[in-house]
Amino acid sequence: MFDKLRVKLNEFRKAIDDKLKAAPQPAEKAGILDKAVAITKGEVILTEKDLEGPLWELEMALLESDVALPVAESIIDSVKKGLSGQRKRLLSSTGDLVEDALRDSLLGILSAHTLDFEEYVKAHEKPVTVVFTGVNGTGKTTTIAKLAELLKEKGYGVVIAAGDTFRAGAIEQLEKHADRLGVKLIKHQQGSDPAAVIYDAVAYARSNRKDVVLADTAGRLHTNVNLMEQLKKISRVIKPDLVIFVDEAIAGNDAVERARLFNDAVPISGSILTKADADSKGGAAISIAHITGKPILYLGIGQGYKDLKKFDPEWFVDRLLER
Ligand SMILES: Nc1nc2c(ncn2[C@@H]2O[C@H](COP(=O)(O)OP(=O)(O)O)[C@@H](O)[C@H]2O)c(=O)[nH]1
Ligand SMILES: [Mg+2]
Structure with a gap:
Protein backbone atom coordinates (compact mmCIF):
# COMPACT_ATOMS: atom_id res chain seq x y z
CA MET A 1 0.00 0.00 0.00
CA SER A 111 -1.20 17.18 11.11
CA ALA A 112 -3.16 20.41 10.81
CA HIS A 113 -5.36 19.59 13.78
CA THR A 114 -4.67 16.56 15.86
CA LEU A 115 -7.36 14.55 17.55
CA ASP A 116 -6.57 11.40 19.45
CA PHE A 117 -9.85 9.50 19.54
CA GLU A 118 -8.95 7.34 22.51
CA GLU A 119 -7.60 10.27 24.49
CA TYR A 120 -10.76 12.20 23.71
CA VAL A 121 -12.97 9.38 24.96
CA LYS A 122 -10.84 9.06 28.07
CA ALA A 123 -10.94 12.74 28.96
CA HIS A 124 -14.44 13.65 27.91
CA GLU A 125 -17.63 13.65 29.97
CA LYS A 126 -19.63 10.44 29.40
CA PRO A 127 -21.42 9.31 27.43
CA VAL A 128 -19.38 10.40 24.45
CA THR A 129 -21.63 10.46 21.39
CA VAL A 130 -20.07 9.74 18.02
CA VAL A 131 -22.00 9.95 14.74
CA PHE A 132 -20.59 8.41 11.56
CA THR A 133 -21.28 9.90 8.15
CA GLY A 134 -20.38 9.03 4.58
CA VAL A 135 -21.66 7.49 1.38
CA ASN A 136 -22.93 3.93 1.00
CA GLY A 137 -20.57 1.01 1.12
CA THR A 138 -17.51 2.88 2.35
CA GLY A 139 -17.38 0.86 5.56
CA LYS A 140 -19.21 2.89 8.21
CA THR A 141 -20.94 -0.07 9.81
CA THR A 142 -17.80 -2.21 9.80
CA THR A 143 -15.78 0.64 11.27
CA ILE A 144 -18.31 1.12 14.07
CA ALA A 145 -17.95 -2.58 14.93
CA LYS A 146 -14.14 -2.23 14.94
CA LEU A 147 -14.28 0.81 17.21
CA ALA A 148 -16.76 -0.94 19.50
CA GLU A 149 -14.25 -3.78 19.80
CA LEU A 150 -11.38 -1.38 20.46
CA LEU A 151 -13.31 0.54 23.14
CA LYS A 152 -14.58 -2.65 24.76
CA GLU A 153 -11.00 -3.91 24.99
CA LYS A 154 -10.11 -0.72 26.83
CA GLY A 155 -12.88 -1.39 29.31
CA TYR A 156 -15.46 1.12 28.11
CA GLY A 157 -19.19 0.43 28.04
CA VAL A 158 -20.34 0.82 24.44
CA VAL A 159 -23.80 1.34 22.97
CA ILE A 160 -24.39 1.13 19.24
CA ALA A 161 -27.28 3.04 17.65
CA ALA A 162 -28.80 1.53 14.51
CA GLY A 163 -29.21 4.88 12.81
CA ASP A 164 -29.25 3.43 9.30
CA THR A 165 -32.99 2.97 9.19
CA PHE A 166 -33.00 3.42 5.42
CA ARG A 167 -31.24 0.46 3.82
CA ALA A 168 -32.95 -2.93 4.01
CA GLY A 169 -30.91 -5.28 6.16
CA ALA A 170 -28.82 -2.53 7.73
CA ILE A 171 -30.26 -2.99 11.22
CA GLU A 172 -29.77 -6.77 11.06
CA GLN A 173 -26.18 -6.33 9.87
CA LEU A 174 -25.39 -4.11 12.83
CA GLU A 175 -27.27 -6.41 15.19
CA LYS A 176 -25.04 -9.31 14.14
CA HIS A 177 -21.95 -7.28 14.95
CA ALA A 178 -23.39 -6.16 18.30
CA ASP A 179 -24.25 -9.75 19.25
CA ARG A 180 -20.82 -11.02 18.28
CA LEU A 181 -19.11 -8.23 20.20
CA GLY A 182 -21.45 -8.49 23.17
CA VAL A 183 -22.37 -4.82 22.88
CA LYS A 184 -25.78 -3.23 23.45
CA LEU A 185 -27.67 -2.22 20.30
CA ILE A 186 -30.50 0.32 20.27
CA LYS A 187 -32.75 -0.04 17.24
CA HIS A 188 -36.13 1.05 15.92
CA GLN A 189 -37.99 -0.23 12.88
CA GLN A 190 -36.70 0.22 9.38
CA GLY A 191 -37.92 3.55 8.02
CA SER A 192 -38.07 5.25 11.40
CA ASP A 193 -36.41 8.55 12.28
CA PRO A 194 -32.67 8.01 12.79
CA ALA A 195 -32.44 11.02 15.12
CA ALA A 196 -34.94 9.31 17.44
CA VAL A 197 -32.94 6.05 17.46
CA ILE A 198 -29.73 7.83 18.34
CA TYR A 199 -31.54 9.93 20.94
CA ASP A 200 -32.77 6.72 22.60
CA ALA A 201 -29.29 5.24 22.49
CA VAL A 202 -27.89 8.28 24.28
CA ALA A 203 -30.68 8.08 26.88
CA TYR A 204 -29.90 4.38 27.37
CA ALA A 205 -26.21 5.13 27.80
CA ARG A 206 -27.02 7.81 30.38
CA SER A 207 -29.25 5.65 32.51
CA ASN A 208 -27.00 2.60 32.23
CA ARG A 209 -23.72 4.41 32.80
CA LYS A 210 -22.31 3.50 29.42
CA ASP A 211 -19.33 5.47 28.16
CA VAL A 212 -19.65 5.73 24.41
CA VAL A 213 -22.49 5.80 21.87
CA LEU A 214 -21.47 4.88 18.35
CA ALA A 215 -24.23 5.94 15.96
CA ASP A 216 -24.52 4.47 12.49
CA THR A 217 -26.29 6.49 9.80
CA ALA A 218 -27.58 5.60 6.36
CA GLY A 219 -25.17 5.98 3.52
CA ARG A 220 -26.18 8.92 1.42
CA LEU A 221 -24.88 10.68 -1.59
CA HIS A 222 -23.52 14.09 -0.85
CA THR A 223 -25.74 15.30 -3.68
CA ASN A 224 -28.97 14.09 -2.06
CA VAL A 225 -30.40 17.22 -0.46
CA ASN A 226 -33.08 15.49 1.61
CA LEU A 227 -30.72 12.97 3.14
CA MET A 228 -28.15 15.65 3.85
CA GLU A 229 -30.91 17.63 5.60
CA GLN A 230 -31.65 14.53 7.65
CA LEU A 231 -28.03 14.44 8.71
CA LYS A 232 -28.29 18.07 9.85
CA LYS A 233 -31.35 17.16 11.86
CA ILE A 234 -29.48 14.33 13.57
CA SER A 235 -26.75 16.79 14.42
CA ARG A 236 -29.23 19.37 15.77
CA VAL A 237 -31.14 16.89 17.89
CA ILE A 238 -28.22 14.84 19.19
CA LYS A 239 -25.46 17.46 19.33
CA PRO A 240 -22.84 14.73 18.96
CA ASP A 241 -19.46 15.16 20.59
CA LEU A 242 -17.73 13.86 17.48
CA VAL A 243 -18.77 13.46 13.87
CA ILE A 244 -16.58 11.06 11.96
CA PHE A 245 -16.56 10.97 8.18
CA VAL A 246 -15.84 7.56 6.70
CA ASP A 247 -14.52 7.12 3.19
CA GLU A 248 -12.26 4.77 1.29
CA ALA A 249 -8.50 5.07 1.09
CA ILE A 250 -8.87 3.99 -2.53
CA ALA A 251 -11.20 6.88 -3.37
CA GLY A 252 -10.02 9.28 -6.03
CA ASN A 253 -10.95 12.82 -6.95
CA ASP A 254 -14.61 12.33 -6.04
CA ALA A 255 -13.64 11.83 -2.40
CA VAL A 256 -12.71 15.48 -2.18
CA GLU A 257 -16.10 16.71 -3.28
CA ARG A 258 -17.80 14.24 -0.92
CA ALA A 259 -15.64 15.23 2.03
CA ARG A 260 -16.26 18.91 1.38
CA LEU A 261 -20.04 18.60 1.13
CA PHE A 262 -20.36 16.30 4.15
CA ASN A 263 -18.16 18.64 6.15
CA ASP A 264 -20.26 21.62 5.01
CA ALA A 265 -23.52 19.92 6.03
CA VAL A 266 -22.34 18.72 9.44
CA PRO A 267 -18.81 19.79 10.39
CA ILE A 268 -16.71 16.70 10.95
CA SER A 269 -14.18 16.16 13.73
CA GLY A 270 -12.04 13.79 11.70
CA SER A 271 -12.08 11.04 9.10
CA ILE A 272 -11.49 7.33 8.97
CA LEU A 273 -10.26 5.82 5.72
CA THR A 274 -11.19 2.23 5.07
CA LYS A 275 -9.85 -0.39 2.69
CA ALA A 276 -6.26 0.79 3.01
CA ASP A 277 -5.42 -2.90 2.63
CA ALA A 278 -6.61 -2.72 -0.96
CA ASP A 279 -4.38 -1.27 -3.65
CA SER A 280 -4.35 2.20 -2.21
CA LYS A 281 -2.05 4.94 -3.38
CA GLY A 282 -2.60 7.13 -0.37
CA GLY A 283 -3.82 10.22 -2.20
CA ALA A 284 -7.28 10.18 -0.65
CA ALA A 285 -5.84 10.65 2.84
CA ILE A 286 -3.99 13.75 1.72
CA SER A 287 -6.94 15.14 -0.23
CA ILE A 288 -9.50 14.56 2.50
CA ALA A 289 -7.30 15.94 5.26
CA HIS A 290 -6.54 18.99 3.15
CA ILE A 291 -10.14 19.72 2.15
CA THR A 292 -11.64 19.22 5.61
CA GLY A 293 -8.73 20.63 7.60
CA LYS A 294 -9.39 17.77 10.01
CA PRO A 295 -7.21 14.82 10.93
CA ILE A 296 -7.40 11.25 9.67
CA LEU A 297 -8.00 9.21 12.82
CA TYR A 298 -7.71 5.61 11.69
CA LEU A 299 -7.15 3.44 8.65
CA GLY A 300 -9.29 0.38 8.03
CA ILE A 301 -6.94 -2.38 6.94
CA GLY A 302 -9.22 -5.39 6.54
CA GLN A 303 -12.63 -6.81 7.31
CA GLY A 304 -11.87 -8.21 10.77
CA TYR A 305 -12.67 -6.42 14.02
CA LYS A 306 -8.99 -5.87 14.76
CA ASP A 307 -8.24 -4.44 11.34
CA LEU A 308 -8.12 -0.84 12.44
CA LYS A 309 -4.86 1.07 12.56
CA LYS A 310 -4.41 4.37 14.29
CA PHE A 311 -3.38 6.93 11.70
CA ASP A 312 0.11 8.26 12.22
CA PRO A 313 1.01 11.13 9.84
CA GLU A 314 4.76 10.50 10.21
CA TRP A 315 4.33 6.82 9.44
CA PHE A 316 2.11 7.60 6.50
CA VAL A 317 4.47 10.14 4.95
CA ASP A 318 7.39 7.79 5.58
CA ARG A 319 5.53 5.13 3.64
CA LEU A 320 4.88 7.52 0.80
CA LEU A 321 8.44 8.75 0.66
CA GLU A 322 9.97 5.46 1.81
CA ARG A 323 12.42 6.76 4.37
N1 LIG B 1 -10.84 -4.87 2.69
C1 LIG B 1 -11.56 -4.09 3.49
N2 LIG B 1 -12.90 -4.14 3.43
C2 LIG B 1 -13.60 -3.34 4.25
C3 LIG B 1 -12.98 -2.45 5.18
N3 LIG B 1 -13.95 -1.80 5.84
C4 LIG B 1 -15.13 -2.25 5.35
N4 LIG B 1 -14.94 -3.18 4.41
C5 LIG B 1 -15.95 -3.92 3.62
O1 LIG B 1 -16.69 -3.00 2.84
C6 LIG B 1 -18.02 -3.47 2.66
C7 LIG B 1 -19.01 -2.36 3.06
O2 LIG B 1 -18.88 -2.11 4.42
P1 LIG B 1 -20.07 -1.53 5.31
O3 LIG B 1 -19.53 -1.39 6.69
O4 LIG B 1 -21.30 -2.33 5.15
O5 LIG B 1 -20.25 -0.09 4.62
P2 LIG B 1 -21.36 1.04 4.93
O6 LIG B 1 -22.36 0.94 3.82
O7 LIG B 1 -20.61 2.34 4.85
O8 LIG B 1 -21.92 0.79 6.26
C8 LIG B 1 -18.16 -4.71 3.52
O9 LIG B 1 -18.04 -5.83 2.68
C9 LIG B 1 -16.97 -4.60 4.49
O10 LIG B 1 -16.53 -5.86 4.92
C10 LIG B 1 -11.53 -2.42 5.21
O11 LIG B 1 -10.88 -1.67 5.96
N5 LIG B 1 -10.89 -3.26 4.36
MG1 LIG C 1 -23.87 0.56 6.81
Whole structure:
Protein backbone atom coordinates (compact mmCIF):
# COMPACT_ATOMS: atom_id res chain seq x y z
CA MET A 1 0.00 0.00 0.00
CA PHE A 2 1.04 3.59 -0.65
CA ASP A 3 4.07 2.96 -2.81
CA LYS A 4 3.38 4.89 -5.97
CA LEU A 5 4.59 8.29 -4.88
CA ARG A 6 8.07 7.08 -3.96
CA VAL A 7 8.74 5.83 -7.47
CA LYS A 8 7.70 9.10 -8.97
CA LEU A 9 9.62 11.08 -6.40
CA ASN A 10 12.80 9.39 -7.61
CA GLU A 11 12.08 10.75 -11.07
CA PHE A 12 11.65 14.17 -9.54
CA ARG A 13 14.98 13.89 -7.73
CA LYS A 14 16.64 12.88 -10.96
CA ALA A 15 15.13 15.81 -12.84
CA ILE A 16 16.48 18.22 -10.24
CA ASP A 17 19.86 16.52 -10.18
CA ASP A 18 20.06 16.79 -13.96
CA LYS A 19 19.32 20.49 -13.68
CA LEU A 20 22.12 20.91 -11.20
CA LYS A 21 24.58 18.89 -13.27
CA ALA A 22 23.92 21.24 -16.13
CA ALA A 23 24.98 24.11 -13.87
CA PRO A 24 28.54 25.47 -14.25
CA GLN A 25 30.90 23.20 -12.31
CA PRO A 26 33.85 24.51 -10.27
CA ALA A 27 37.26 24.26 -11.93
CA GLU A 28 39.45 21.28 -10.96
CA LYS A 29 41.97 23.32 -9.03
CA ALA A 30 39.39 25.43 -7.28
CA GLY A 31 39.96 25.95 -3.59
CA ILE A 32 37.45 25.12 -0.91
CA LEU A 33 36.03 28.62 -0.88
CA ASP A 34 35.49 28.55 -4.64
CA LYS A 35 33.69 25.25 -4.34
CA ALA A 36 31.42 26.67 -1.71
CA VAL A 37 30.63 29.55 -4.02
CA ALA A 38 29.98 27.10 -6.85
CA ILE A 39 27.63 25.11 -4.70
CA THR A 40 25.86 28.34 -3.99
CA LYS A 41 25.66 28.82 -7.75
CA GLY A 42 24.12 25.37 -7.95
CA GLU A 43 21.43 26.51 -5.60
CA VAL A 44 20.72 29.53 -7.71
CA ILE A 45 19.68 27.07 -10.41
CA LEU A 46 16.70 26.23 -8.25
CA THR A 47 14.69 29.27 -9.25
CA GLU A 48 10.96 29.03 -9.75
CA LYS A 49 11.41 29.02 -13.48
CA ASP A 50 13.95 26.20 -13.47
CA LEU A 51 11.83 24.21 -11.07
CA GLU A 52 8.80 24.45 -13.35
CA GLY A 53 9.51 21.18 -15.17
CA PRO A 54 10.40 19.07 -12.14
CA LEU A 55 7.50 20.52 -10.16
CA TRP A 56 5.16 19.66 -12.99
CA GLU A 57 6.47 16.10 -12.81
CA LEU A 58 5.88 16.04 -9.10
CA GLU A 59 2.35 17.30 -9.59
CA MET A 60 1.74 14.48 -12.06
CA ALA A 61 3.11 12.03 -9.49
CA LEU A 62 0.72 13.37 -6.87
CA LEU A 63 -2.19 13.10 -9.29
CA GLU A 64 -1.21 9.54 -10.16
CA SER A 65 -1.22 8.81 -6.44
CA ASP A 66 -4.87 9.89 -6.46
CA VAL A 67 -4.31 13.25 -4.82
CA ALA A 68 -7.08 15.52 -6.08
CA LEU A 69 -6.10 18.29 -8.50
CA PRO A 70 -6.70 21.35 -6.30
CA VAL A 71 -4.88 19.63 -3.45
CA ALA A 72 -1.94 18.65 -5.66
CA GLU A 73 -1.71 22.25 -6.86
CA SER A 74 -1.68 23.52 -3.32
CA ILE A 75 1.04 21.03 -2.34
CA ILE A 76 3.16 22.00 -5.35
CA ASP A 77 2.77 25.61 -4.35
CA SER A 78 3.97 24.95 -0.86
CA VAL A 79 6.87 22.78 -2.07
CA LYS A 80 7.85 25.57 -4.44
CA LYS A 81 7.84 28.05 -1.57
CA GLY A 82 9.79 25.63 0.59
CA LEU A 83 12.43 25.17 -2.11
CA SER A 84 12.81 28.86 -2.88
CA GLY A 85 13.25 29.61 0.79
CA GLN A 86 16.14 27.12 0.92
CA ARG A 87 18.13 28.68 -1.87
CA LYS A 88 20.69 30.40 0.27
CA ARG A 89 21.64 27.32 2.23
CA LEU A 90 24.53 25.08 1.27
CA LEU A 91 23.10 21.93 -0.19
CA SER A 92 24.65 18.54 0.03
CA SER A 93 21.84 16.68 -1.66
CA THR A 94 19.08 18.07 -3.80
CA GLY A 95 17.08 14.90 -3.27
CA ASP A 96 16.98 15.59 0.46
CA LEU A 97 15.98 19.16 -0.21
CA VAL A 98 13.07 18.17 -2.40
CA GLU A 99 12.02 15.42 -0.10
CA ASP A 100 12.15 17.70 2.94
CA ALA A 101 10.01 20.31 1.24
CA LEU A 102 7.47 17.72 0.15
CA ARG A 103 7.55 16.02 3.52
CA ASP A 104 6.93 19.31 5.33
CA SER A 105 4.05 20.09 3.04
CA LEU A 106 2.41 16.67 3.45
CA LEU A 107 2.93 16.62 7.21
CA GLY A 108 1.50 20.12 7.42
CA ILE A 109 -1.68 18.90 5.75
CA LEU A 110 -1.96 15.68 7.71
CA SER A 111 -1.20 17.18 11.11
CA ALA A 112 -3.16 20.41 10.81
CA HIS A 113 -5.36 19.59 13.78
CA THR A 114 -4.67 16.56 15.86
CA LEU A 115 -7.36 14.55 17.55
CA ASP A 116 -6.57 11.40 19.45
CA PHE A 117 -9.85 9.50 19.54
CA GLU A 118 -8.95 7.34 22.51
CA GLU A 119 -7.60 10.27 24.49
CA TYR A 120 -10.76 12.20 23.71
CA VAL A 121 -12.97 9.38 24.96
CA LYS A 122 -10.84 9.06 28.07
CA ALA A 123 -10.94 12.74 28.96
CA HIS A 124 -14.44 13.65 27.91
CA GLU A 125 -17.63 13.65 29.97
CA LYS A 126 -19.63 10.44 29.40
CA PRO A 127 -21.42 9.31 27.43
CA VAL A 128 -19.38 10.40 24.45
CA THR A 129 -21.63 10.46 21.39
CA VAL A 130 -20.07 9.74 18.02
CA VAL A 131 -22.00 9.95 14.74
CA PHE A 132 -20.59 8.41 11.56
CA THR A 133 -21.28 9.90 8.15
CA GLY A 134 -20.38 9.03 4.58
CA VAL A 135 -21.66 7.49 1.38
CA ASN A 136 -22.93 3.93 1.00
CA GLY A 137 -20.57 1.01 1.12
CA THR A 138 -17.51 2.88 2.35
CA GLY A 139 -17.38 0.86 5.56
CA LYS A 140 -19.21 2.89 8.21
CA THR A 141 -20.94 -0.07 9.81
CA THR A 142 -17.80 -2.21 9.80
CA THR A 143 -15.78 0.64 11.27
CA ILE A 144 -18.31 1.12 14.07
CA ALA A 145 -17.95 -2.58 14.93
CA LYS A 146 -14.14 -2.23 14.94
CA LEU A 147 -14.28 0.81 17.21
CA ALA A 148 -16.76 -0.94 19.50
CA GLU A 149 -14.25 -3.78 19.80
CA LEU A 150 -11.38 -1.38 20.46
CA LEU A 151 -13.31 0.54 23.14
CA LYS A 152 -14.58 -2.65 24.76
CA GLU A 153 -11.00 -3.91 24.99
CA LYS A 154 -10.11 -0.72 26.83
CA GLY A 155 -12.88 -1.39 29.31
CA TYR A 156 -15.46 1.12 28.11
CA GLY A 157 -19.19 0.43 28.04
CA VAL A 158 -20.34 0.82 24.44
CA VAL A 159 -23.80 1.34 22.97
CA ILE A 160 -24.39 1.13 19.24
CA ALA A 161 -27.28 3.04 17.65
CA ALA A 162 -28.80 1.53 14.51
CA GLY A 163 -29.21 4.88 12.81
CA ASP A 164 -29.25 3.43 9.30
CA THR A 165 -32.99 2.97 9.19
CA PHE A 166 -33.00 3.42 5.42
CA ARG A 167 -31.24 0.46 3.82
CA ALA A 168 -32.95 -2.93 4.01
CA GLY A 169 -30.91 -5.28 6.16
CA ALA A 170 -28.82 -2.53 7.73
CA ILE A 171 -30.26 -2.99 11.22
CA GLU A 172 -29.77 -6.77 11.06
CA GLN A 173 -26.18 -6.33 9.87
CA LEU A 174 -25.39 -4.11 12.83
CA GLU A 175 -27.27 -6.41 15.19
CA LYS A 176 -25.04 -9.31 14.14
CA HIS A 177 -21.95 -7.28 14.95
CA ALA A 178 -23.39 -6.16 18.30
CA ASP A 179 -24.25 -9.75 19.25
CA ARG A 180 -20.82 -11.02 18.28
CA LEU A 181 -19.11 -8.23 20.20
CA GLY A 182 -21.45 -8.49 23.17
CA VAL A 183 -22.37 -4.82 22.88
CA LYS A 184 -25.78 -3.23 23.45
CA LEU A 185 -27.67 -2.22 20.30
CA ILE A 186 -30.50 0.32 20.27
CA LYS A 187 -32.75 -0.04 17.24
CA HIS A 188 -36.13 1.05 15.92
CA GLN A 189 -37.99 -0.23 12.88
CA GLN A 190 -36.70 0.22 9.38
CA GLY A 191 -37.92 3.55 8.02
CA SER A 192 -38.07 5.25 11.40
CA ASP A 193 -36.41 8.55 12.28
CA PRO A 194 -32.67 8.01 12.79
CA ALA A 195 -32.44 11.02 15.12
CA ALA A 196 -34.94 9.31 17.44
CA VAL A 197 -32.94 6.05 17.46
CA ILE A 198 -29.73 7.83 18.34
CA TYR A 199 -31.54 9.93 20.94
CA ASP A 200 -32.77 6.72 22.60
CA ALA A 201 -29.29 5.24 22.49
CA VAL A 202 -27.89 8.28 24.28
CA ALA A 203 -30.68 8.08 26.88
CA TYR A 204 -29.90 4.38 27.37
CA ALA A 205 -26.21 5.13 27.80
CA ARG A 206 -27.02 7.81 30.38
CA SER A 207 -29.25 5.65 32.51
CA ASN A 208 -27.00 2.60 32.23
CA ARG A 209 -23.72 4.41 32.80
CA LYS A 210 -22.31 3.50 29.42
CA ASP A 211 -19.33 5.47 28.16
CA VAL A 212 -19.65 5.73 24.41
CA VAL A 213 -22.49 5.80 21.87
CA LEU A 214 -21.47 4.88 18.35
CA ALA A 215 -24.23 5.94 15.96
CA ASP A 216 -24.52 4.47 12.49
CA THR A 217 -26.29 6.49 9.80
CA ALA A 218 -27.58 5.60 6.36
CA GLY A 219 -25.17 5.98 3.52
CA ARG A 220 -26.18 8.92 1.42
CA LEU A 221 -24.88 10.68 -1.59
CA HIS A 222 -23.52 14.09 -0.85
CA THR A 223 -25.74 15.30 -3.68
CA ASN A 224 -28.97 14.09 -2.06
CA VAL A 225 -30.40 17.22 -0.46
CA ASN A 226 -33.08 15.49 1.61
CA LEU A 227 -30.72 12.97 3.14
CA MET A 228 -28.15 15.65 3.85
CA GLU A 229 -30.91 17.63 5.60
CA GLN A 230 -31.65 14.53 7.65
CA LEU A 231 -28.03 14.44 8.71
CA LYS A 232 -28.29 18.07 9.85
CA LYS A 233 -31.35 17.16 11.86
CA ILE A 234 -29.48 14.33 13.57
CA SER A 235 -26.75 16.79 14.42
CA ARG A 236 -29.23 19.37 15.77
CA VAL A 237 -31.14 16.89 17.89
CA ILE A 238 -28.22 14.84 19.19
CA LYS A 239 -25.46 17.46 19.33
CA PRO A 240 -22.84 14.73 18.96
CA ASP A 241 -19.46 15.16 20.59
CA LEU A 242 -17.73 13.86 17.48
CA VAL A 243 -18.77 13.46 13.87
CA ILE A 244 -16.58 11.06 11.96
CA PHE A 245 -16.56 10.97 8.18
CA VAL A 246 -15.84 7.56 6.70
CA ASP A 247 -14.52 7.12 3.19
CA GLU A 248 -12.26 4.77 1.29
CA ALA A 249 -8.50 5.07 1.09
CA ILE A 250 -8.87 3.99 -2.53
CA ALA A 251 -11.20 6.88 -3.37
CA GLY A 252 -10.02 9.28 -6.03
CA ASN A 253 -10.95 12.82 -6.95
CA ASP A 254 -14.61 12.33 -6.04
CA ALA A 255 -13.64 11.83 -2.40
CA VAL A 256 -12.71 15.48 -2.18
CA GLU A 257 -16.10 16.71 -3.28
CA ARG A 258 -17.80 14.24 -0.92
CA ALA A 259 -15.64 15.23 2.03
CA ARG A 260 -16.26 18.91 1.38
CA LEU A 261 -20.04 18.60 1.13
CA PHE A 262 -20.36 16.30 4.15
CA ASN A 263 -18.16 18.64 6.15
CA ASP A 264 -20.26 21.62 5.01
CA ALA A 265 -23.52 19.92 6.03
CA VAL A 266 -22.34 18.72 9.44
CA PRO A 267 -18.81 19.79 10.39
CA ILE A 268 -16.71 16.70 10.95
CA SER A 269 -14.18 16.16 13.73
CA GLY A 270 -12.04 13.79 11.70
CA SER A 271 -12.08 11.04 9.10
CA ILE A 272 -11.49 7.33 8.97
CA LEU A 273 -10.26 5.82 5.72
CA THR A 274 -11.19 2.23 5.07
CA LYS A 275 -9.85 -0.39 2.69
CA ALA A 276 -6.26 0.79 3.01
CA ASP A 277 -5.42 -2.90 2.63
CA ALA A 278 -6.61 -2.72 -0.96
CA ASP A 279 -4.38 -1.27 -3.65
CA SER A 280 -4.35 2.20 -2.21
CA LYS A 281 -2.05 4.94 -3.38
CA GLY A 282 -2.60 7.13 -0.37
CA GLY A 283 -3.82 10.22 -2.20
CA ALA A 284 -7.28 10.18 -0.65
CA ALA A 285 -5.84 10.65 2.84
CA ILE A 286 -3.99 13.75 1.72
CA SER A 287 -6.94 15.14 -0.23
CA ILE A 288 -9.50 14.56 2.50
CA ALA A 289 -7.30 15.94 5.26
CA HIS A 290 -6.54 18.99 3.15
CA ILE A 291 -10.14 19.72 2.15
CA THR A 292 -11.64 19.22 5.61
CA GLY A 293 -8.73 20.63 7.60
CA LYS A 294 -9.39 17.77 10.01
CA PRO A 295 -7.21 14.82 10.93
CA ILE A 296 -7.40 11.25 9.67
CA LEU A 297 -8.00 9.21 12.82
CA TYR A 298 -7.71 5.61 11.69
CA LEU A 299 -7.15 3.44 8.65
CA GLY A 300 -9.29 0.38 8.03
CA ILE A 301 -6.94 -2.38 6.94
CA GLY A 302 -9.22 -5.39 6.54
CA GLN A 303 -12.63 -6.81 7.31
CA GLY A 304 -11.87 -8.21 10.77
CA TYR A 305 -12.67 -6.42 14.02
CA LYS A 306 -8.99 -5.87 14.76
CA ASP A 307 -8.24 -4.44 11.34
CA LEU A 308 -8.12 -0.84 12.44
CA LYS A 309 -4.86 1.07 12.56
CA LYS A 310 -4.41 4.37 14.29
CA PHE A 311 -3.38 6.93 11.70
CA ASP A 312 0.11 8.26 12.22
CA PRO A 313 1.01 11.13 9.84
CA GLU A 314 4.76 10.50 10.21
CA TRP A 315 4.33 6.82 9.44
CA PHE A 316 2.11 7.60 6.50
CA VAL A 317 4.47 10.14 4.95
CA ASP A 318 7.39 7.79 5.58
CA ARG A 319 5.53 5.13 3.64
CA LEU A 320 4.88 7.52 0.80
CA LEU A 321 8.44 8.75 0.66
CA GLU A 322 9.97 5.46 1.81
CA ARG A 323 12.42 6.76 4.37
N1 LIG B 1 -10.84 -4.87 2.69
C1 LIG B 1 -11.56 -4.09 3.49
N2 LIG B 1 -12.90 -4.14 3.43
C2 LIG B 1 -13.60 -3.34 4.25
C3 LIG B 1 -12.98 -2.45 5.18
N3 LIG B 1 -13.95 -1.80 5.84
C4 LIG B 1 -15.13 -2.25 5.35
N4 LIG B 1 -14.94 -3.18 4.41
C5 LIG B 1 -15.95 -3.92 3.62
O1 LIG B 1 -16.69 -3.00 2.84
C6 LIG B 1 -18.02 -3.47 2.66
C7 LIG B 1 -19.01 -2.36 3.06
O2 LIG B 1 -18.88 -2.11 4.42
P1 LIG B 1 -20.07 -1.53 5.31
O3 LIG B 1 -19.53 -1.39 6.69
O4 LIG B 1 -21.30 -2.33 5.15
O5 LIG B 1 -20.25 -0.09 4.62
P2 LIG B 1 -21.36 1.04 4.93
O6 LIG B 1 -22.36 0.94 3.82
O7 LIG B 1 -20.61 2.34 4.85
O8 LIG B 1 -21.92 0.79 6.26
C8 LIG B 1 -18.16 -4.71 3.52
O9 LIG B 1 -18.04 -5.83 2.68
C9 LIG B 1 -16.97 -4.60 4.49
O10 LIG B 1 -16.53 -5.86 4.92
C10 LIG B 1 -11.53 -2.42 5.21
O11 LIG B 1 -10.88 -1.67 5.96
N5 LIG B 1 -10.89 -3.26 4.36
MG1 LIG C 1 -23.87 0.56 6.81
